[in-house]
Amino acid sequence: MIKIYKTNESNMIERVDEVIDNCWIDLVSPTKEEIEVVSLKTGIDKDLILKMLDEEETPRFEKEDDSTLIVIDSPYIGDDNVKYSTLPLGIITGSNKHILTISSQKLEVLKLFKRGKIKDINTSLKSRLTIQILYENAKLYLKYLRMIDKEIDKTEKELHSLSENEELINVLNIEKSLVYFITSLKENKRVIEKINRGNVIPMYEEDLDLLEDASIENEQASEMANIYREILSSVSDTYATLISNNLNIAMKILTSITIIFSVPTMVASFLGMNVHLGIISDLKYGFLIIIGFCIIVSIIIALIFKKKKLL
Structure with missing residues (x-):
């Protein structure tokens, strides 16, 4: 042009x-x-x-x-x-x-x-x-x-x-x-x-x-x-x-959650074995006791992680 x-x-x-x-x-x-x-x-x-x-x-x-x-x-x-x-x-x-x-x-x-x-x-x-x-x-x-x-x-x-x-x-x-x-x-x-x-x-x-x-x-x-x-x-x-930094925070949170849920996972694994578990198996509310135990332990671990700023 x-x-x-x-x-x-x-x-x-x-x-x-x-x-x-x-x-x-x-x-x-x-x-x-x-x-x-x-x-x-x-x-x-x-x-x-x-x-x-x-x-x-x-x-x-x-x-x-x-x-x-x-x-x-x-x-x-x-x-x-x-x-x-x-x-x-x-x-x-x-x-x-x-x-x-x-x-x-x-x-x-x-x-x-x-x-x-x-x-x-x-x-x-x-x-x-x-x-x-x-x-x-x-x-x-x-x-x-x-x-x-x-x-x-x-x-x-x-x-x-x-x-x-x-x-x-x-x-x-x-x-x-x-x-x-x-x-x-x-x-x-x-x-x-x-x-x-x-x-x-x-x-x-x-x-x-x-x-x-x-x-x-x-x-x-x-x-x-x-x-x-x-x-x-x-x-x-x-x-x-x-x-x-955000990736590190995400990995830290995911790792903490994995550890917290590992306790009930391990308990459920033991209970899933085809063996007699002693007195717990004979208790009327044995299942609820085990569930309560898992929840209490998970809460304690979560509080420890929170105090150490891992959550």
Whole structure:
């Protein structure tokens, strides 16, 4: 899918119908035919665009002829198995008058630009727009990390209900998301550092502050992700300890009950033998006496266990 945008005289972004000078071309899971059209109209090598259809692309930058490809990982909300994950986002700039973004799915960071949520956008300033995308991408990591933090708090509150495995699976899924975020933020940091050296895209004085802000936001997101991972690790350990403790309590209670009922079981076994039991067999209320004896002994054993906190 191809969508083309350009800022108007009021510095508001608007959609246009065809590729024109100083426009932003957004490709989302493009077909080979669409890639051919964009490559023909912009002069960008189609192989550079095709590389971004691989969801396993890692953050990096690559130069080919007059075009520069910058690849970063952008966060997005995925499926139920891994709710928060990342996808590669490619940004292509060069000597031509266009900037391209390529992704395999619609990404939240680009939606912010399309909806006019970001101020001071100018599609003709390719370096600045690239840095703005990096900055908003880092901020989006922080937003999703705060959402993950709330899910961790929710999971902690539900730890008391250990009859199901659902919460344990939820903890595992959140941990997966944090691993993806931490890895992506580290790779994004390297890309930002390379851009900061000024040998990837042309850098201007007014862009340096924004790039520094993007670097700070990325670093903050990376630190938060590591902190939340440590918290989640602590929650997982607590979860495992509670499960083990509850299992021990259950085994202790079952063992105590088994011992208590072993007395009447043994008495009933003796009485079930085909032998004469002496005077007890001749008593009118012998059966009741035996039952009463078993009950009294069982109660005494239960009280002893209760005193020793085994019940």
